[in-house]
Each structure stands twice: as C-alpha cells, then as structure tokens.
Amino acid sequence: MIRLNNLCYQYKNGNKVLKNLNIHIKSGEFVAIIGQNGAGKTTLLKQLNGLLKPSQGTINVCGLDAAKTKTSILAKKIGFLFQNPDHQIFCATVYEEIAFGLKNLGISHEDIEGLVNRAAQRVGIDQYLKTDPFSLSKGQRQRVALASVLAMETDVLVLDEPTTGQDYSEGLEIMEIVKDLNKRGKTVIIVTHDMELVAQYAKRVIVLQKGSVLEDGPTEMVLGREESLALSNLQPPQAYLLAKKFHKQGFFKDVYRVEEMLDEIISYLDGEENACNG
Amino acid sequence: MPAMVEYIQTDSFFHRLNPITKILWTFAVLIISFLFNSPIPILVILLSNLLIALASGIIKQVLPMMKALFIFSFILILCQIFFVDEGKTLFYAIPYFNIGKVTDAGLNMSLVMSFRMVATVSTIPILMMTTPMTDMVVVLVEKLKIPFKYAFMFITALRFIPTLMGEIEQIMQAQMSRGYNSDTRNPFKKMVIVIPLAIPLLVSSIKKTEKMAISMEARGFASGPRSYFRKIVMGKADYAALVLLLTAILSPALL
Numbered sequence: 088m089i090r091l092n093n094l095c096y097q098y099k100n101g102n103k104v105l106k107n108l109n110i111h112i113k114s115g116e117f118v119a120i121i122g123q124n125g126a127g128k129t130t131l132l133k134q135l136n137g138l139l140k141p142s143q144g145t146i147n148v149c150g151l152d153a154a155k156t157k158t159s160i161l162a163k164k165i166g167f168l169f170q171n172p173d174h175q176i177f178c179a180t181v182y183e184e185i186a187f188g189l190k191n192l193g194i195s196h197e198d199i200e201g202l203v204n205r206a207a208q209r210v211g212i213d214q215y216l217k218t219d220p221f222s223l224s225k226g227q228r229q230r231v232a233l234a235s236v237l238a239m240e241t242d243v244l245v246l247d248e249p250t251t252g253q254d255y256s257e258g259l260e261i262m263e264i265v266k267d268l269n270k271r272g273k274t275v276i277i278v279t280h281d282m283e284l285v286a287q288y289a290k291r292v293i294v295l296q297k298g299s300v301l302e303d304g305p306t307e308m309v310l311g312r313e314e315s316l317a318l319s320n321l322q323p324p325q326a327y328l329l330a331k332k333f334h335k336q337g338f339f340k341d342v343y344r345v346e347e348m349l350d351e352i353i354s355y356l357d358g359e360e361n362a363c364n365g
Numbered sequence: 366m367p368a369m370v371e372y373i374q375t376d377s378f379f380h381r382l383n384p385i386t387k388i389l390w391t392f393a394v395l396i397i398s399f400l401f402n403s404p405i406p407i408l409v410i411l412l413s414n415l416l417i418a419l420a421s422g423i424i425k426q427v428l429p430m431m432k433a434l435f436i437f438s439f440i441l442i443l444c445q446i447f448f449v450d451e452g453k454t455l456f457y458a459i460p461y462f463n464i465g466k467v468t469d470a471g472l473n474m475s476l477v478m479s480f481r482m483v484a485t486v487s488t489i490p491i492l493m494m495t496t497p498m499t500d501m502v503v504v505l506v507e508k509l510k511i512p513f514k515y516a517f518m519f520i521t522a523l524r525f526i527p528t529l530m531g532e533i534e535q536i537m538q539a540q541m542s543r544g545y546n547s548d549t550r551n552p553f554k555k556m557v558i559v560i561p562l563a564i565p566l567l568v569s570s571i572k573k574t575e576k577m578a579i580s581m582e583a584r585g586f587a588s589g590p591r592s593y594f595r596k597i598v599m600g601k602a603d604y605a606a607l608v609l610l611l612t613a614i615l616s617p618a619l620l
Binding site: 158177 | 532540541543544561564568569572
C-alpha cells in the first residue's frame with residue numbers, strides 16, 4: 088500500500104531531515120510513528136500525501152508515485168488530519184466544512200449529502216451539522232476536521248498528533264473513532280507523543296531518531312526496547328514499567344496496557360484467594 | 366521570504382552607529398538628492414549608499430533590492446522621457462517616423478528623477494538591516510518622543526510577518542490535503558479561491574493577537590512609565606558622522 092525506498096529529504100537550507108528510510112506499510116495496518124521533536128515525524132507524514140517531495144529515493148502510495156503526484160490528487164487516496172483544526176476550518180456551517188473536500192474531488196451534489204451525514208455520524212457530530220464550527224469546543228472542532236477527512240473515504244488515514252491540546256477523554260474519543268475505522272479496514276498512520284495511546288491502539292510502532300528508523304516492529308516488541316526509547320527521550324507506558332517492577336519480585340508477565348495489568352492483578356488475586364481457601 | 370527586510374547581525378562601523386545618526390543619514394540623503402538637479406552627483410550619493418552596504422556586510426541582501434528598484438526606475442524613465450519638449454533633440458525612439466522624441470533636458474530630468482528615487486528609497490532597507498528593531502524603538506520613543514504604543518504597534522506588525530507566512534503555509538497544506546487546488550488563471554476564480562486560506566488565517570491571527578494582548582497585560586504592559594534595558598548613547602563616531610553629513614548637505618550651497 089505504502090512503500091518507501093531509500094527515501095531522503097533535506098530542506099533547502101541543507102538540513103537533512105530524513106535519511107534513507109525504507110518503510111513498507113500494508114493495507115489495514117495501524118502504525119504509530121514516535122520520536123523526539125525534530126526527529127522528522129511530521130516531515131515523513133507530509134511525504135505521504137505529496138506536501139513535501141523526497142530529495143532522493145522513491146515513495147509509492149496506493150500505486151501512485153507520490154514524488155510526482157500533486158497533493159490534490161493524492162488527497163483521494165490519503166486523508167490527512169492536522170494537529171490544529173483551526174488551520175482548515177473556514178466554512179459557516181459544519182456541513183459545508185465537511186463537504187469542502189468532497190467538492191474539491193468533484194463528487195456530485197447528491198452523493199455529497201450522504202457522505203457528509205455518514206462521516207458526521209461516525210465521529211458523533213451529526214447534531215451539529217447546521218452549527219457554526221467556530222462556536223464548537225476545540226475537541227469538537229478536531230472531530231469536525233476528522234469528519235471532513237473521513238468524508239473523502241480514503242483508504243489511508245494519516246493523523247498528525249490528533250490529540251494534542253485536548254483533554255484526556257476527548258483524545259480517547261478520537262482514538263476510539265480511529266480504532267473503529269481501522270477495524271473496518273482503513274490503514275491508519277498516526278504520529279503521537281502519548282505512549283499510553285500508542286500501547287493502547289497501535290499494532291505496529293516505528294521509532295524515528297534524527298531522521299532514521301531506530302525501531303520498527305509490533306507494538307509489544309518496540310515498547311519493550313527501553314534503551315532505544317531512552318535514546319529518543321521516550322519511556323515505555325506506565326503499565327509496562329509497573330509490571331516490570333512486579334516482574335522482578337516474581338509476579339506477572341510483561342504487560343503494556345492498563346487492561347492487561349488489571350487482568351493480571353485479578354488473576355493473581357484469584358490465585359491468592361484459592362490458595363487461602365485451600 | 367527573500368523580500369523581507371530583517372536585521373542582519375554583523376559587527377560593522379555602520380551597525381555600531383546610533384540609530385538616530387542613521388535616521389539622520391536617511392534624511393541627509395533625501396535632502397542632498399533634492400538639492401542637486403543633475404544626475405551625476407545623485408549617482409555619487411547612490412554609490413555612497415552601496416559603499417555603506419558593502420562596508421556593513423549586507424551588500425548581498427541589498428543588491429537584489431537595488432536591482433528591483435532599478436527596474437522600477439527604468440519604467441519611471443520611460444514614463445517621463447518622451448513628454449519633455451524643451452531642449453535639444455538628441456534622438457527619436459523610432460527614428461523613421463520621428464516618434465518618441467528624446468531631448469537633453471528630458472533625459473536629464475528623468476535620470477535625476479529615477480536616481481533620486483533609488484538613492485532615497487535604498488537607504489531604508491540599509492537602515493533596517495543594520496539596526497535592531499528594539500534599538501530603533503528605544504530611540505523613537507525616548508529621543509524622538511513618539512508614543513510608545515505607536516512604536517510598539519509598528520514593530521509588532523513587522524514581527525508578525527514571518528509568523529503569518531508560516532501560518533499561511535500550514536493552512537495551505539491543510540487545505541491541499543483536502544484536495545484544494547489553487548492553480549487557476551481566472552482572476553475572478555482567484556478571488557474566490559483564497560477564501561479557504563484567508564478565513565483560517567484571519568481567525569487564527571485574531572486569536573493570536575488576543576492571546577498576546579492578554580499575556581502583555583499580565584506582564585504589566587502600559588501600566589506606567591517605561592524604563593529601557595538598552596542604553597543608547599551618542600559616541601564619538603556618531604558626532605563625526607553628523608559633522609560629515611552636515612558638510613555634505615552644505616556642500617551644494619558652497620559649490
């Protein structure tokens with residue numbers, strides 16, 4: 088679906104941001120890209136929909152050569168949600184805002200209505216369709232932005248720190264929507280700083296460090312690589328760190344998510360209880 | 366943005382001069398250019414501007430601006446030169462039909478006009494590139510008694526230009542990701558097509574200014590008399606430069 092071969096990118100001032108990236112993302116994957124600020128995460132995402140063109144190497148997105156294809160054409164294949172919804176919202180109603188992308192793609196008037204309604208329902212803002220988007224809260228505006236990307240029904244969804252600047256539950260809501268979309272077959276690529284969200288939702292993690300791939304693999308594998316993560320000033324999720332401490336005492340296996348931790352504790356307590364009763 | 370006029374840090378004689386001296390220099394250039402009525406002395410002033418830029422290490426940035434100014438001044442010459450009837454006829458632009466008469470007085474006048482324009486306008490980027498904005502504000506407010514709020518408005522406006530350029534870039538990218546395409550030759554379509562860029566920019570800059578106003582008030586902006594961290598004094602070099610400027614201004618009268 089997405090294939091990067093020896094991709095390099097440098098800014099006009101000669102600053103090399105991406106170095107020899109070889110990444111292959113298959114259809115239906117849920118990939119999290121993590122790394123320090125300035126590691127090249129956003130730059131990498133912008134290569135995917137042609138906002139930035141590689142200086143070297145090739146990039147193939149859904150059968151299109153992204154190095155030679157305009158962003159407005161790649162937009163049919165890749166939905167891109169930015170960190171700040173206020174960079175895109177400009178319409179008088181939420182409905183028009185969601186329909187903007189569809190109009191750009193030249194979709195007929197009759198089809199637009201259905202697509203807009205479906206996208207609004209999926210992110211839970213269908214009651215606001217006639218509202219002025221600027222009167223909504225930041226979290227709701229981010230969902231409007233998400234809906235406007237979803238409405239375009241792209242195969243791939245790219246999210247650049249979608250939960251930044253929102254409270255925890257708003258962030259979770261967005262992630263739940265994204266998880267649901269992934270279940271329905273959408274390929275999801277997300278950049279985030281929140282390791283708990285990574286552990287909770289991503290199936291594959293790529294760690295970028297100074298423009299190179301430091302780690303790339305299943306979430307459980309990468310999150311356990313504490314030394315690599317430390318190089319990028321990252322920490323494994325708290326549940327993992329706690330479990331590891333218990334692990335030294337002889338309890339528990341490695342866990343990465345709060346629910347797993349809970350299961351472990353419950354099964355341990357059950358065991359204790361049985362031992363007492365017996 | 367290559368066309369931006371920003372302070373360029375180098376340690377040169379001209380950089381170290383008091384901003385007031387430099388402001389007076391721009392006025393001196395203006396006065397002298399208007400005192401002379403033949404192109405050669407004005408060209409000399411223009412060259413002196415270039416020499417100052419060279420000595421200040423900003424010639425690389427100034428030359429492209431000069432080039433643009435010269436293109437503009439050439440258009441100015443074209444607009445003027447054919448309409449002066451006095452003086453000796455030098456040549457015709459289209460000789461066979463005797464169309465486009467150029468007289469010596471016309472040539473003289475249009476050259477004076479264009480050199481004057483380039484000489485006086487080019488002092489401004491040189492002034493801006495060699496003087497930090499904060500220093501400029503300090504002298505404008507302290508020495509020239511311009512109300513601080515106006516001076517502040519002026520520098521904030523300048524300071525926001527690069528910020529807004531970055532903002533436009535981000536908005537552009539966000540809209541392009543939704544299939545927005547800004548390629549059109551039709552001027553009416555062009556007016557409509559900027560709406561998806563203009564509205565988010567307007568909204569975000571208003572939000573930015575509000576935030577800035579609050580954070581400034583929180584730190585006591587306009588709460589009373591101000592003091593300045595930088596002390597700017599007239600040095601020996603400044604007085605020497607002032608004497609030089611004065612003689613330059615008086616010289617046409619003496620000649």
